[in-house]
Amino acid sequence: MSETIGFLLNDSARLFRRAFNARTKGTGITALQWRLISYLKRHEGIRQGPLADLIEVEPITLSRMVDRLVESGLVERRADPTDRRAWQLYLTDRAGDLLHAMRRTAEDLNAEATDGLTPAELEQLAELVERIRANLSRRECLKEAI
Template sequence: MSETIGFLVHDTARLFRRELNERMRHSGVTALQWRLLAYLARNEGTNQVKLAEFLEVEPITLSRMIDRLAESGMLSRRRDPDDRRAWRLYLEAKSLPLIDELRAAATQLAETAQEGLSTAERAQLAELVERMRQNLSRKPSDIAQSEQAA
């Protein structure tokens, strides 16, 4: 195998996003908006700063996207009770059928992507990729401390 694991993971994720975008094109919601809605479905009440970090977008870009989704009735902003300057984001009922559709499309796509893999191989793949994600999610100070302890 001549490709590095980083290239393979990145390219697979790119192909997955492209196919999911194609399957969801009829919804009129962009891929980045889908990611935002999916994140909120798991982290409702999050603030815009955390969401911008997760989506890896500039705050102004996120603000415009949130404005459009709020105008279309997909989500709402509510004042943060702990910080008058901040807003917390919540899904509205209108977004729930779309999120359900997105989940179903993502599940079907994952099934297609894993065709030919046994149940044990699927479990092992998920475990190994999760371990890689955890390794990369650690802060540099966490990594330095674990290396010093070794």
């Protein structure tokens, strides 16, 4: 094999982001913003700090992204009832509609990227990549504990 698994996965992710951004150009939403919105769907009420950790961006970068999404009417900040200095993030109804449309775009892109793979190959690919992710997550957790 001429390329490492890490290179192939990273390059594939880059190509996914580029293709996704091209398909969603008219919406004003980037792949990273869509990822943020997707995480918020699963973790509504999360504070900005933990969300920045989840999507692996600097807190100031996340703050700017959230500012843009608030201005677009997709995200709202609400005061945290347990800490007056903190804000919790929530999706608006408009974001829910956008998520539905973007999910369809993502599904179409996934179908294009995996064209020619059998259902068994798709399942095996997902299992193998999940195992890689679990291995790396476990190592990161171990490093943080030290």
